Amino acid sequence: MSESVTALKKAIRPIHLWAIAVGLVISGEYFGWNYGWGVAGTVGFLIATLVITVLYITFIFSFTELTTSIPHAGGPFAYSYKALGPLGALVAGYATLAEFLLATPAIAFALGNYVHFLYPSLPVLWTAIGCYIIFTGINLLGIKESAVFTLIMTLLAVVELLIYMGIVAPSFTAANFFRNSMPAGWGGVFAALPFAMWLYVCIEGVAMVAEEVKNPAKTIPAGYISGILTLMLLALGVMILTGGITDWQQLTAIDYPLPESIGIVLGKDNSITKLFAGIGLFGLIASFHSIIIGYSRQMFALARSGYLPGFLSVVNRKFQTPHWSLIVGGLFGIIAICLGKTDQLVILSVLGAAVMYIMSMISLFVLRRKEPSLNRPFKAPLYPWFPGIALVLSIVALIAIIWYNQMLSLLFFGGLAFVVFIFLALGKHRQKSLPGLSN
Template sequence: MSQEKTLHVHDADYEMAPATYMDDRSLAKGGASWVQLAALGVSCVIAGEFAAWNYGIGLAGWGGLFIALVLMALMYFCLTFSLAELSSIIPTAGGGYGFARRAFGPSLGFLTGMAVVFEYTFVTAGVALFFEGYFASLTGIDGLVVLLPLYGIFFLVHLAGAKESMRLLMLLAALATLGLVSFIILMLPSFDWQNIIDLPVADAWGASDFLPQGYLGIWAGFPFAIAMFLAVEGIPLASEEAENPRKDVPKGLIAAVTILMAFAVLILLSAPGAAGSGTLVEGADPLMIAFTRVYGPDHPLRYIINISALVGITASFFSLIFAYSRQVFALSRAGYLPRFLSVTNKRKAPYMAILVPGAIAIGLTLTRATDQIIVIVVFSATLSYLLMLAAHISLRLRERNLKRPYKTPGGLVTSGIGFLLACLAFIVCISLSIVWSITALLCLGAFMLYFWFYSRHHLVAQAPEEEFETMRAATSELDGGEMR
């Protein structure tokens, strides 16, 4: 990287990259419609409809989990409406990092980006374990013979390029959606409200049949409610690969969160309503447990539901690799992370951004530390939500004249409600595991030290997310500033 000309902006130094730098780090343009972006958002999350949520019934009771779901759904609607506006302003692969960077400068921009990287890398490992659980339910086979081919196959698919990846994504999303719809239809004839409230009532404040763990059960239900939406906010990471990002990304975000809300409510009603809440408090494959309870272990449709679950979890696994690779790509292209991570292959796939975090995800999967992984995922996710919502509020207050092709309904009220609910979710996460929340914070702190002592002195002026500030600084320089 040429050191002849650097620009000092906001305690960071920008280097002018050689002419070929951005050519070697370009993604395939215009390959994704808003429908495909919505499918990406649904697919990122859909594993949460097949697994994990059921543990919340035991800790929160059905009513506690349902109230937590309503509150978290409201938070995600506020978040996605706010991100829709931000993505129409800054339609780049940087996603959350780009939004926070524009609002608060490079330090908080990098922190936001790394929180997103942690979220997607760790949740990829967790989803791989969900896949193993359903695969073992179907075949009796688990372990490395399942996990390593899963990673290997989908690394290869992503390396083939975005257009090919999106085609497979649409197929997986359609099959998973069909599986969920089939499950709900099969469960609803056996629905009985008494099945939902069949848990024993604890001796707790506000305990009842509806809230068997009392009011504090709502608190315990937050992480599991989040699991039914977590990662939908990754759609803006595909901005540079969208046909018309300023219009398609907002459409994709809103469509995805609406579909996920409908599925979350229907799954939470149909599975416990047919099989009983007490039946589902444990198990890595709650839909299969519910189906077996209602129809028995030998029903031929059992295999269809199980395969649909595997497809759905595979869709999430596939989409999460896409999401973490684009965030790592954007941070690397701008110089925050080592630059080799953003080089793309002949098919315009950021191969090192796919493989390096993927190798870390494999290592996390092999630890089988599912509980700890989930805590770090929720901690990182809610931290990034706080920063992105704060970015929306800040830009609305400080840069009112920005061109906004899409405007958030309700404006600051919407992002303010989302921010307050994200604060609540963040506090809940910390309270559930202080040790692992501190661990996540220390890991993020290590990356911030890398930024502070090295990468902030070697940022790239031509990176799309950085161009606004460097151009503004260059203009200021003409009026008497100093270029070093």
Template structure:
């Protein structure tokens, strides 16, 4: 038995059946991240990096389900949801800067159960999203050199998990460089396609006469808008991961709000560029199922062997790599925080000499690779969205509860509109969650099974073994003690 296990004692048992355990100082010394490696510009780059792959592949599947009109309206609705969510997260991340991100906010607002359910939903999103991106990377690599499948997926997982194991400083620098190349690719694409834009191309999908409300604008009718919501989310999905870098930020109180808001503004511009110019240049019908829509659009205009298409294919690959690389960072920090607090197996939060969470990088990477072997990128998008929408609802609710429960909490940044803003995010996230059942019952079922397994583990095991000295748990113990004294 290890020293830290020998010194472990139960320090508090709540009426909910949750037990906090004291551990030795050695426990936390083995679970540390490197401080001060991320200023607001790095955080903004991280937010863009999380999402930018969504501009290069995946979102266009929404054209098949809703046509341009359905996808356009869905993007407006989801864009509003993300703006409200980001403004809420900016406040909470400046007030509660820990590596748990959304899980930490929910833990403080709603206790261990709320924290666990939120953290599990985020984990579902971040574990599956890289697997979906790996499939899209395979499509781009196939366009370049004719190789796709498990070899490509394995090569990218090994390379980029390995780079994260090298160290956070090095990984974030590489991430910024890769993201810059992806931004250049979007710029070249926009410059090359804008002169070929035609409104008629947006509406070349034939209207389905068998659905209510079908028209040239909404070929799949009103239900097409709802069905397109998960794919509209793909244009912004994972920007909420910026707070996961809070413990590695230079000045969290100032840097977290600046970073996450700046990244959202950039992503809105990119979403508008691809949503208008891909179908507007090449036609919605031709692009609705293309594995590499930006490349496909350029090829339709300039030819298969054109310089513009080849350039965006090569450099655009870095857009997928940027998100793949950065979401590996995100899932490792989420696993680290949940593990350090005892919600999932504790060995996953062990950090090496370089202060990176080694097993939190490796284990989800292996699971993600196995998922990517299915090749079902659109299915995995829906699964990731299922987890994301649950976490969005919980994080928005956390903002509302904390405003009511702790009005005097120090808030270096305050959300414009207060709980009205987070209330809008809450309602729209529930609407988006419902849409996943319309798109794919299979994806929703698999996601629900993952949730069931995790909740079963928590009920039977980990709720009795939470770590009292973890940052997310300390507040609850202090607050409970103060309540008893009063």
């Protein structure tokens, strides 16, 4: 291992980027979203999902402008630095790390539960920890190898979701879907927003492999846009069809709603049910693996810029991967698994996402005014409406998350206040340059 290499390898093509974009998120179709039914009902959650879908469509088309004009591994951290300075970058970097580092243990929990569903003798916790060890190891081998693995897993996961919809569709009835469909009224819709975000959260992680993309001006827009369209169709299809096959209240608090739904339709002893639960791991693996790529690159960029300890920016000479960021991120995730619960981790992750979306859209507006001549290979359509809609809906989502999850929000913002205090105490806010950016 070399302590002097800090350059990442450019190896990602459009198909790999689509796979990473979809792979980052696709586990959201497998679990987590069903907690939204528990607070809003089927129709309430559908309304929340449609609102969040608008948020993500407008956000991704706007965010792509930032990613293509500033292809930096720091992603939102780098955009905020260029627009708002070191302190803005700190807030964006903290939020992004919280989003990615806390999404991963939630997915690890789901992996453990899926495996336990298949093999009850295997404990959920130790299976989840084992997943961290295995997939951190795979990520150490190189970005091209990781991207190819993600592509395979993502394609299998997409095919599986299509098969799932085909199996449950004949059992769908409107009576089931609309039974007690908004038990908490409009308040439930707001409470469900974080679980609706779980259907799309982390897609912006594509930005964190921007330095490893071949021809980013063309490849990044293609990856983002094809990814969000794929996820939108899958999310709505899975959520609506699942809600109409049975009493949806049976599915509101489990980490394996799709195998359970197949079991309801075909019978739990049916061989297809067990097969589906087995291959259901593909979607979870795709997201787990892809988000590890995302948080390791974010830690790499923050460390390279002096916001985290410098050893996290070291890149392995042979594989050109940020090995210390991968290892430390994995250890953090294992600790989170031992301390948290799935729904709590989901809430904390989307809290980070909402803050990051707000910082990114503010950065876009500032950069349009501050640097009008910045090279923008892709421009946000319908400017300023698209980024404006994304900003307003992100603020609404953040307020709703805080209102319905006050203790978790206190934990999140308490952590932010602490890192801001340390940052100011060390004088980091006076930093004048950021590696990889021209000021």
